[in-house]
Amino acid sequence: MIFNSLIFLCFVVVTVIINHLLPQRFRSVFLLFCSLSFIGYYNLESLVAVLVFSLFTFYISRNVRGNRVLYVAGILLNAYAVIMFNYFFATREGFDFSYTAISFNINSFIIALGLSFYALQNIAYLTEVYFGRWQPEISYKNLLLYNSFFPKVASGPVMLPREFMPQIDRNAITQERLITGFNRFLLGLFKKMVIADRLAPAVHSVFDFGDANCGLTTLAGAYLFTIQLYFDFSGYTDMALGIAKMLGYDLKENFNLPLRASSVSEFWRRWHISLISWFTAYVYYPLVYRLRSYKKAAAVLGILATFLISGIWHGIGITFFLWAFCHIVYLIFELFTKRLRSGLSEKPSYLFYRLAGIFIVFNAVSFSNIFFRSGSLSSASLMIRNLFSGFLPASWLRDFVAPLAVGGHQVDEFNFYISIFMAAGFLLFEKTINRLANSEAFSFYYTTACVLLIFLLGIFSNGERFIYMQF
């Protein structure tokens, strides 16, 4: 049940209606039932794993406060869940981003469904209870709903116990929330179907055909993947937040205009915020706190540990390691050039500094994403070889337009320009669009525009799945 599939849409509509009609005291049980059905719909393995790991976590948490042995056992158990499932995923199917195969290659992501995000939340819960910052749950149902709530189980946002638990059994469904939730859901659907999926063929063509493209075409492919990934993942998050809101829950924001970041550390404060704040709270700070007397060396070690673990969390393989390595290098560079950059930002003008920063960060992130997107080291190295050999195309039409506007006909070219226009327009007016989507007053124009654009320009045929669902 992919978020942009018809069956999921029906599932959401039915769930929202029944949840709304039910008396408050039955809602959490009903939502748990829906969440478990959502997981079980793919395969029973995942469902059984979720139930078993939650049960372990539930019993461990009852006695974990101050008990280091039990705490470490609980962490290892949940870390094992992440590694085992990612490992299965990597060896059984390999990472397949293929444009045509992706919708049929469901097996690969079933294995990993939810467990990566699910385990992070279990670890957060155990840690909070261990340090006495959160009381152990007396209800297995509540713990299960916290870590398997269906809008967030597949790809986050990662919620901490104090952010989610108090919302259970809170009566929070109002007409305003139904409207804003629905509008947010539409925004996500728009981002996914009208922007991300329209860019997918161009990205696929540059990354997966193994052609010797010229530098400019390869660069365009890498840029477009970063934009595709952003719209795909933030679109997913908008849909998750929208659905949760219609069901009476507020999930954490995951993106804050990340492509406008002017340093990589700022990028990580704006991109996948819930994941990076989990890593900051549970990996980076505890480690650097212990080593703080070593000053900058402690921060360097913290960055190393955080991104190596984050790389492994995303998937076991050399490409994810290299992706993580890029960010380690960027962040360490920024750590040691802070003063220099702070001085530079004041001359010649702050605006110029910001714009230059945004351009450099976008390039740095797009470069690291070559590893993130490439299925293997050989295809990543081909991309990098292409990037640095013969930058300008010999024939504009044959070497630049044709590989990006897949298909080669005039209509494909026109279609590609529409995609670029939509993505650029959205990025330029993103703040205004977000404000409209979050406004509490029902905006007839906003809803109509979204629905019309989705039907006119959305990609329906291939059911492109969300890139982040595999993690």
Next chain:
Amino acid sequence: MKEHMNTSERLQQVFRKVFQKGDLLISPSTTAKDIRMWDSLTHLELIAAVEEEFGIKFSFSEVMQFNAVGDMLLAISRKSGEI
């Protein structure tokens, strides 16, 4: 009051040294948002320098709860036995 001023001034010196900015001014309401270089990468370097200056140790939960310079000043006073 004089004691408090001294603590503030000493803290200001630490901030200036860590962020390498000789004219940096802090007040109890200053937060990480006001100082561009103060982020998660430099937070603990700052903490280590404060601990060194005042000869105290902060607990992990204290470190995580410092939202503004004022919180830090209070914790320093408490640790140095002034309150």
